[in-house]
Amino acid sequence: MLITCPYCGPRDVIEFTYQGDGNRERPQPASQDLDAWNAYVYDRLNPAGDHNEIWQHSGGCRAHLRVVRNTLTHDISSVAFARGDHKAAARHKAEGKS
Amino acid sequence: MVERQSPIELAPLEPELRIGSHGDFEHGIDVILSETRPGSILQLAAWPGQEKKLISGIRTVTGLALPDGAGAGSTDGVRSVFGFAPGKFTVVDEAEGLASAFANVVTPDIGTVTDLSHGRTAIRIAGPKAEWVLAKLFAIDFALPAFPVGAGRSTMHHDVFAQIQRTGADQFDVYVFRSFARSFWKALCHASEEVGYEVQ
Ligand SMILES: [Zn+2]
Numbered sequence: 001m002l003i004t005c006p007y008c009g010p011r012d013v014i015e016f017t018y019q020g021d022g023n024r025e026r027p028q029p030a031s032q033d034l035d036a037w038n039a040y041v042y043d044r045l046n047p048a049g050d051h052n053e054i055w056q057h058s059g060g061c062r063a064h065l066r067v068v069r070n071t072l073t074h075d076i077s078s079v080a081f082a083r084g085d086h087k088a089a090a091r092h093k094a095e096g097k098s
Numbered sequence: 099m100v101e102r103q104s105p106i107e108l109a110p111l112e113p114e115l116r117i118g119s120h121g122d123f124e125h126g127i128d129v130i131l132s133e134t135r136p137g138s139i140l141q142l143a144a145w146p147g148q149e150k151k152l153i154s155g156i157r158t159v160t161g162l163a164l165p166d167g168a169g170a171g172s173t174d175g176v177r178s179v180f181g182f183a184p185g186k187f188t189v190v191d192e193a194e195g196l197a198s199a200f201a202n203v204v205t206p207d208i209g210t211v212t213d214l215s216h217g218r219t220a221i222r223i224a225g226p227k228a229e230w231v232l233a234k235l236f237a238i239d240f241a242l243p244a245f246p247v248g249a250g251r252s253t254m255h256h257d258v259f260a261q262i263q264r265t266g267a268d269q270f271d272v273y274v275f276r277s278f279a280r281s282f283w284k285a286l287c288h289a290s291e292e293v294g295y296e297v298q
Contacts (some may be wrong), residue, residue, distance in 0.1 A: 007168045007184055008252060012237045015254060059254040061183035081184065083146075 001074050006081055007061045015059035021045075022052035022066055048072055054082060110219050110279045114287075117298065121291030128227035128293035131286060134220040134271060138196030144185040144209040155203040156189060159196070165248070172248040173265045180250025180263045185209075188250065188261055188273065190220070219279035221286065224269040227293040232270060234289045236260070242267060258282060 001013040023045055027036040045051070053067045064082040069075070111133050119127060144152035153164050160177045164170060164187070171180025171187075178190045189196065197213040204211050223231060229240040235255045239245060250263045260282070261273040274282045287295065 009239075011253070014237075059257070059259065060252045061186075062252075063184055083184075 001076075003055065003057075003065070003067060003076060004079050005057045005060060005063070005065065006079060007063055008057060011057070011060055015057060016065075017056045017058040019054040019056050019064065022054045050077065110276050111221075111283050114280050114283055115297060119294070119296045120287065121294050123294035123296065126294055127225070127296045129223055129225035129231055129290050129295045130298055131283075131290060131295055132222045132224075132298045133283075134222050136190045136192055136220055137194035137215065138189075138191040139214045139218045139220065139273065140189045140196055140200065141212040141214055142187045142189055142200070142204060142209060143212075145207070146185075148208045149185045151208045152185070152187070152204060155200070155208065156187060159199050159203055160189060160191070169249050169251060171250045171263055173263070175265075178263055178265060178271070180248065180261075182250050182252045182261050188263075190271075190273075217276055218273045219276045221272045221274065221279070221283060222265075222269065223272065223286065223290075224266065225295075226268055227290075228268050228270055231286070231289050231293060232262070232272075235285065236262070238262075240270075255282065255285070 002010045003013060003016055004010045021044055024040055026040055027033055031037070049070055049072060050068050051071050053069055055065045055067045057063050057065060066078075066080045066082050067076060068078040070077065115133060142152060142156065156179055157163050160179060162172050162174060162177055162179045164172065164179060164181070168184070169181050171178065173179075176192050179187055181187050189200075194215070197211055197215075200211045233240050236253050238251055238253050245251065245264055247264050247267060250261060252259070252261055254260055258274060258278045258281070263271045263273075265271050272282075287297075
């Protein structure tokens with residue numbers, strides 16, 4: 001599986017670290033809403049298809065990335081910097097192949 | 099790396115750095131390996147929105163203009179610079195003291211300067227088979243159109259992080275953690291055996 005890092009270009013998946021489900025929304029640290037914390041920790045969409053994920057290019061530029069990966073085919077349809085202000089640094093557009 | 103102060107303190111590669119020709123050199127020497135031992139190796143990082151100011155600061159101090167684009171860089175043979183991550187750059191100088199030259203230029207509102215001179219070892223591989231040998235160690239494209247002269251890449255070899263700058267059509271400088279440098283050097287020597295290599 002290749003992930004096309006917006007900074008580094010296409011790299012083997014071995015250079016990346018999975019940082020978890022990209023659909024979760026972390027409650028405010030002071031929140032005492034137990035249902036919200038429970039959902040954050042345990043609830044997963046677990047789709048058979050496109051899935052929003054957070055990856056880090058830990059063996060490269062170390063940027064955190066928003067990746068859309070198909071859980072059935074491993075096709076990667078989109079990769080973007082998790083940090084919006086890194087947009088200007090992008091050189092590589094995500095390719096539809098994995 | 100900074101010159102050693104006494105003969106007792108060995109450079110990190112020294113027990114494994116054997117000057118001379120090795121491997122299949124009888125059929126020609128196709129790569130030359132050396133430790134370049136720069137006096138200064140710095141990592142510069144810009145705060146969000148301050149990247150252009152940092153790049154102009156690099157030009158002020160080193161005289162090197164950074165081309166546009168991710169991983170772009172340049173070298174004049176004495177000083178080198180390349181991007182290795184969004185808003186982050188490695189700057190290298192043969193001379194010591196580069197960090198203090200940046201102190202008044204890269205102010206705290208622009209970004210940070212981290213002196214890694216003692217934390218990285220710089221290894222140069224040059225020659226017609228340099229691309230071939232490196233391609234055995236790193237899963238990136240070393241062909242000239244994909245990796246132009248001056249450009250830098252962040253990658254890793256067996257989980258050891260490495261920054262690679264192309265400093266010539268057939269020459270690359272590899273920056274590795276100093277504590278892993280001897281291990282990486284041995285792997286590089288083994289990978290070079292089949293093409294014949296000389297250590298300088
Ligand atoms: Zn990257």
